[in-house]
Amino acid sequence: MRQAGRIAAAARALAGKMAVPGATTQEIDKAVESFIRSKHAYPTFLGYNDYPASVCVSVNEVVIHGIPGKYVIKDGDIVSIDVGATYDGFVGDCAATFIAGNAKNDEARKLLSVTRQSFYEGIKYARPGYRISDIGHAVQEYVEVNGFSVIRDYVGHGVGAVMHEEPEIPNYGIAGHGARIVRGMTLAVEPMVAAGDWPVRTLRDGWTVVTKDGSMAAHYENSILVTDGEPEILTVPEPEV
Numbered sequence: 481m482r483q484a485g486r487i488a489a490a491a492r493a494l495a496g497k498m499a500v501p502g503a504t505t506q507e508i509d510k511a512v513e514s515f516i517r518s519k520h521a522y523p524t525f526l527g528y529n530d531y532p533a534s535v536c537v538s539v540n541e542v543v544i545h546g547i548p549g550k551y552v553i554k555d556g557d558i559v560s561i562d563v564g565a566t567y568d569g570f571v572g573d574c575a576a577t578f579i580a581g582n583a584k585n586d587e588a589r590k591l592l593s594v595t596r597q598s599f600y601e602g603i604k605y606a607r608p609g610y611r612i613s614d615i616g617h618a619v620q621e622y623v624e625v626n627g628f629s630v631i632r633d634y635v636g637h638g639v640g641a642v643m644h645e646e647p648e649i650p651n652y653g654i655a656g657h658g659a660r661i662v663r664g665m666t667l668a669v670e671p672m673v674a675a676g677d678w679p680v681r682t683l684r685d686g687w688t689v690v691t692k693d694g695s696m697a698a699h700y701e702n703s704i705l706v707t708d709g710e711p712e713i714l715t716v717p718e719p720e721v
């Protein structure tokens with residue numbers, strides 16, 4: 481899980497560096513696929529439920545599952561990258577949102593930082609003694625205090641030999657419910673946050689999920705290991721610059 485996580489995180493960082501004005505989303509996909517294969521891993525998403533690419537690239541009002549293609553990234557776009565790597569039978573799954581070029585406004589920057597921090601607020605509860613819903617409760621609290629909303633239709637998940645395992649990990653809800661958290665669990669915690677309201681719809685390609693109100697959305701995900709103390713992040717993020 482550590483090795484898979486390291487490859488997935490490096491793929492995320494590579495994709496983030498490539499998310500600049502003038503690049504196409506397809507170029508990012510191809511580079512990430514080559515990178516993952518060069519590490520003797522497999523891009524987990526490719527062919528998963530017939531998904532046609534190795535990365536999800538979700539721009540602006542696209543929340544998740546954007547399919548890479550001919551779209552040319554523009555200055556100020558917010559670009560969510562979601563990527564998985566399967567190595568030696570185990571999966572690392574992670575995501576992050578990047579700003580291409582110069583941010584259009586402070587709200588875009590705030591949306592990214594609130595979304596990332598909401599993950600860290602959530603995983604404060606990813607330790608023995610808490611239950612699964614404590615994570616989402618903390619995510620929701622932090623996101624809403626900051627004036628944004630949490631996507632309800634998609635959730636985090638257990639991760640291991642396959643990408644989606646039990647339990648489901650919603651990013652909202654009341655505390656104190658769901659499975660008890662125990663040492664050794666590996667979880668993918670992934671807040672998806674809209675600057676406006678949370679309802680979403682899927683485009684006719686069957687994948688692309690957008691906010692109904694057209695507001696920008698961000699995503700931040702790491703695969704983590706529950707320990708006796710603080711969780712260990714398996715998809716170790718690159719330091720912020």
Ligand code: MF3
Nearest residue numbers: 525528529531536562563573
């Ligand atoms: N990374 C997503 C998740 O966290 C899954 C991507 S869907 C796929 O659950 F089909 F593209 F793989």
Ligand code: CO
Nearest residue numbers: 573668670701
């Ligand atoms: Co995931």
